[in-house]
Amino acid sequence: MHEGLNIRSEIGRLRKVMLYRPGNELLNLSPDTLGPLLFDDIPFLEEAQREHDCFARMLADEGVEVLYLDELVAEALDAVPGARAEFCERWLDEAGLPGRAARGAVRELLDSIDDTRALVDKCIEGVRADELDLSPTRAASLADLMLTDRNAGSPLVIDPIPNIYFTRDTFSVIGSGVSLNSMLSRTRRREGVFGEFLLRYHPEYGGTPLWYTSDRPHNIEGGDILVLGPDVIGVGISERTSPAAIDELAARLLWGEPESGVARVFAFSIPHKRSFMHLDTVFTQVDVDTFTVHPGILGTLVVFELTRGAREGEVGIRRLDGSLDEILARALGLDAVRLIKCGGDDPIASVREQWNDGSNTLAVAPGRVLVYQRNAVTNDILSREGIELLEIPSAELSRGRGGPHCMSMAFWRDAV
Incomplete structure (x- = not known):
C-alpha cells in the first residue's frame, strides 16, 4: 500500500483530504465565458472563500488533515x-x-x-x-x-x-492508487496537468500506481467514481464519462499490476443532462446501509456489473435486474439498504435541491456527513432518519454546480 493514499469506502472515518480554496480565477469569469467555462453564474469570491474556509474548518474540527492542491x-x-x-x-x-x-x-x-x-x-x-x-x-x-x-x-x-475547486473530478483515489482522469471539456483538461505533476514528483505521492491516465482518448471524471467497498466500485455512465473509459478502467482494476483489490465494477447509466452531470450528483453514501438519492433516477437506471472474465485480461459484463436498493444491497453484501430521497416526496423540492447538490454529501464517518445548508428539506429528512449533519454555508459555492463531495478529494479513510 502506498503510504499516502488509502480509500476503500465512501464512509470510513476520513483522515486526510485535498481541497482547493477558490481564488482569483473566479474574478476572471464573465457573462460571455460562463458557458465554455461550465458555470451558470459568477460566484462572489469573498463570500465563496468564507464558505470554503468554513468547510475546511469543519473538516479539521472532525480530525481530518486538510491538504491544498496548489x-x-x-x-x-x-x-x-x-x-x-x-x-x-x-x-x-x-x-x-x-x-x-x-x-x-x-x-x-x-x-x-x-x-x-x-x-x-x-x-x-x-x-x-x-x-x-x-x-x-x-x-x-x-x-x-x-x-x-x-x-x-x-x-x-x-x-x-x-472548476478546479471541485477537486473530486480531476483524479480519484481507488484503494492505494489513482485514476488520473481524462476530462470531457477542454477547459477542464488543463486541470489534469496539476494532478499529473503532483503524482509524478511529489515526495509523498509521486510514484502512485495509476489505474487510468489523462492521455487516454476516452473521457472519465471523478464525480462518476464511487468507492462502494474494499473490492467494489461504482462508476457513472454520464454526460462526462463514457462507457469505453469504464471498460479501460475496469480492465486495469480487475487485471492490472499492482493489485487494486477491486473484484467488481458496477456501471450506472444515468440521464445525460446538465443537472445530472455526475453520478455523485444523484446519489452518495451516508452510512453503511444508507444512501441519499435523487428520486428522478429511480426506475430509470440501467446497471451493469463488470468482473474478471474466463481468460487473462478479459472482462465479463452482465446487465443487472432489480431496483437500485436491491442492486446496492447485493453489491455491499447487505440484507437491505435505505434510499433517502432528496427533497422527499415533494417533486419541486426534489428537483430544486438536487440542482443545489442535495444528494451530494461527504461522509466524515459512517452516519456523519457534510451537506450544503441551503437544502433544508433534504437535510431535515436526513436528520429525522438518524444521519448526523454538518451544514456548510453555501450561497456562493453552490453556484459552481458542485457540493461537498465534489469539493473534496479524499486521500485516506479508515476501514469501516
Whole structure:
C-alpha cells in the first residue's frame, strides 16, 4: 500500500483530504465565458472563500488533515530540478495558445514569478492580455496580432480554470492508487496537468500506481467514481464519462499490476443532462446501509456489473435486474439498504435541491456527513432518519454546480 493514499469506502472515518480554496480565477469569469467555462453564474469570491474556509474548518474540527492542491503541486515542482520548467511547457501546450510571440510572452510572465505556489495559482487564475508585453512589433503571426488588437482581441489570453475547486473530478483515489482522469471539456483538461505533476514528483505521492491516465482518448471524471467497498466500485455512465473509459478502467482494476483489490465494477447509466452531470450528483453514501438519492433516477437506471472474465485480461459484463436498493444491497453484501430521497416526496423540492447538490454529501464517518445548508428539506429528512449533519454555508459555492463531495478529494479513510 502506498503510504499516502488509502480509500476503500465512501464512509470510513476520513483522515486526510485535498481541497482547493477558490481564488482569483473566479474574478476572471464573465457573462460571455460562463458557458465554455461550465458555470451558470459568477460566484462572489469573498463570500465563496468564507464558505470554503468554513468547510475546511469543519473538516479539521472532525480530525481530518486538510491538504491544498496548489500547495501540493508547488511542493512537487520544487522537489525535482527542472520540474517547474517542464510543468510550464506542459501547461502552455494544454492551454492551446495560438501565436509563438504570445506563448513566449506568457512564458516570460511565468518565469518572472519566483514563488512556486504563486506560479501554480497564476496558472489557475488565467492570463490577461494587459499583463503581457504584446506590442504589435513582437507579433510573429496573425494570431499574435489579434491578441494585440484591443478592439478585436479578448481581454483574456488564457482562460481561468474556475472548476478546479471541485477537486473530486480531476483524479480519484481507488484503494492505494489513482485514476488520473481524462476530462470531457477542454477547459477542464488543463486541470489534469496539476494532478499529473503532483503524482509524478511529489515526495509523498509521486510514484502512485495509476489505474487510468489523462492521455487516454476516452473521457472519465471523478464525480462518476464511487468507492462502494474494499473490492467494489461504482462508476457513472454520464454526460462526462463514457462507457469505453469504464471498460479501460475496469480492465486495469480487475487485471492490472499492482493489485487494486477491486473484484467488481458496477456501471450506472444515468440521464445525460446538465443537472445530472455526475453520478455523485444523484446519489452518495451516508452510512453503511444508507444512501441519499435523487428520486428522478429511480426506475430509470440501467446497471451493469463488470468482473474478471474466463481468460487473462478479459472482462465479463452482465446487465443487472432489480431496483437500485436491491442492486446496492447485493453489491455491499447487505440484507437491505435505505434510499433517502432528496427533497422527499415533494417533486419541486426534489428537483430544486438536487440542482443545489442535495444528494451530494461527504461522509466524515459512517452516519456523519457534510451537506450544503441551503437544502433544508433534504437535510431535515436526513436528520429525522438518524444521519448526523454538518451544514456548510453555501450561497456562493453552490453556484459552481458542485457540493461537498465534489469539493473534496479524499486521500485516506479508515476501514469501516
